[in-house]
Amino acid sequence: MPLAAQPAKLWGGRFTAEPSADMDRLNQSLPIDRRLWREDITGSQAWAAALGRAGVLSTGEADLLVEGLERVAARLATWPVHEWNDASDEDIHSLVERLLRVEVGAAAGKLHTGRSRNDQVATDTRLWGLGAVDRLDVFIRDVISALVSCAEANVDTVMPSYTHLQRAQPVVAAHWALAHAWAISRDRDRLRDARPRVGVMPLGSGAIAGCPFPVDREALREELGFTTISPNSIDAVGDRDWIAELLFVSASLGVHLSRLAEDVILFSSAEFGFVRLSDQYSTGSSLMPQKRNPDAMELARGKSGRLIGGLMLMLTVLKGLPTGYNKDLQEDKEALFDAVDTLETMLPAVAGTIRTLRFNAPRAAAAIDPSMLATDIAEFLVRGGVPFREAHEMVGRLVRAAEEAGCSLAELPRDSFLAVSPVFESAELTKLFDPAQAVQARASVGGTSPESVRAQINALKLQLTAS
Numbered sequence: 001m002p003l004a005a006q007p008a009k010l011w012g013g014r015f016t017a018e019p020s021a022d023m024d025r026l027n028q029s030l031p032i033d034r035r036l037w038r039e040d041i042t043g044s045q046a047w048a049a050a051l052g053r054a055g056v057l058s059t060g061e062a063d064l065l066v067e068g069l070e071r072v073a074a075r076l077a078t079w080p081v082h083e084w085n086d087a088s089d090e091d092i093h094s095l096v097e098r099l100l101r102v103e104v105g106a107a108a109g110k111l112h113t114g115r116s117r118n119d120q121v122a123t124d125t126r127l128w129g130l131g132a133v134d135r136l137d138v139f140i141r142d143v144i145s146a147l148v149s150c151a152e153a154n155v156d157t158v159m160p161s162y163t164h165l166q167r168a169q170p171v172v173a174a175h176w177a178l179a180h181a182w183a184i185s186r187d188r189d190r191l192r193d194a195r196p197r198v199g200v201m202p203l204g205s206g207a208i209a210g211c212p213f214p215v216d217r218e219a220l221r222e223e224l225g226f227t228t229i230s231p232n233s234i235d236a237v238g239d240r241d242w243i244a245e246l247l248f249v250s251a252s253l254g255v256h257l258s259r260l261a262e263d264v265i266l267f268s269s270a271e272f273g274f275v276r277l278s279d280q281y282s283t284g285s286s287l288m289p290q291k292r293n294p295d296a297m298e299l300a301r302g303k304s305g306r307l308i309g310g311l312m313l314m315l316t317v318l319k320g321l322p323t324g325y326n327k328d329l330q331e332d333k334e335a336l337f338d339a340v341d342t343l344e345t346m347l348p349a350v351a352g353t354i355r356t357l358r359f360n361a362p363r364a365a366a367a368i369d370p371s372m373l374a375t376d377i378a379e380f381l382v383r384g385g386v387p388f389r390e391a392h393e394m395v396g397r398l399v400r401a402a403e404e405a406g407c408s409l410a411e412l413p414r415d416s417f418l419a420v421s422p423v424f425e426s427a428e429l430t431k432l433f434d435p436a437q438a439v440q441a442r443a444s445v446g447g448t449s450p451e452s453v454r455a456q457i458n459a460l461k462l463q464l465t466a467s
């Protein structure tokens, strides 16, 4: 094997002894950061070109490095799994530099001029982060769009809403679906809002104090597609706020998906029976032939745990670090990659589950018992001039009377209503107990009336078409 083909440390000069195997095993980040190879090559090509423009390298040297890196990229693109598994390089930066040496010989040693792995790894990870933000954005958009479609199909499907998981007031199923859509749309806003903070370019910060060569960082930024350049080299090499931020967005999204999943799991149970999941997103039991399990939703609920865990991991690593780069920061990538991988697996399955679930409108309507209209009855009295507190008390007495008589509120004789208040003279009681009417009445902006719900659908659709 030619010498360059052997893994070598990028920092061996001042040491007389090799690190122990145990130290190497702890220190090696290649199994995690190998997925940054494209970003590492892109960043290195830009750096070589910048060194050329700054006159630190001759044009010939810069071109040689850029072309050599291109050949390394071509090689890595088809590198078999066993090559990756066998590579004992410390990290992706060491591996790329070693392979570059194979391509261009000793000139490879000029690439690292004015650069440190501290600004290099921060640059690579942020480049990867920008791609991840854009990919996640599309997946999240699709979940919102699935919820909006579900809403469109169920503008007139009435169902109970719940507070304390006790039946509260009738709503339309579309209103329920949109409640989740809005929460997830806020996560999408957060993700997009974070993008410019992901897009800060640390390259040119060196190990901590900056670069002594006249490299044009603004041109580098432009070439690499970053939004801005880091204003402080000490901050630049130690800043992982943007990862914590993406992990927060992931955790928040995880919590929202988990709550959606919990609803769907409940609603698909025989006890509720409001929705039926499609076969495509259900699984059976190996023992009980009748089972139809909502596994996709359960996994979405379960995986939110690891998303929350990733955020805890990152914040805990950052807390108490002295200023500048510290090796602890190497732990950042596993959390980031895992959150993005998890979401990229979860989001399409959640979108598919929502898109293919069907509401059982008669079952959902049947779950609305007349006592859920007690508030509407009180509001009828309010319209007749009764102060709300008194109306509340009067309807409370009717609820108690119904309970004592062992019937529903709607089954109480008209006389019971008249005994409580003469305002009921003018009441068409059957209308008062119609859930569709109750829903129709809540026509405030953001309310559950079909008209208000259509306005929400339009607002979300506008967001979705805008981006």
Ligand code: ARG
Pocket (backbone or CB within 6 Å): 029, 033, 091, 117, 118, 121, 325, 327, 329, 330
């Ligand atoms: N693998 C390291 C990381 O992910 C690269 C930076 C190493 N820097 C250093 N000074 N040893 O953070």
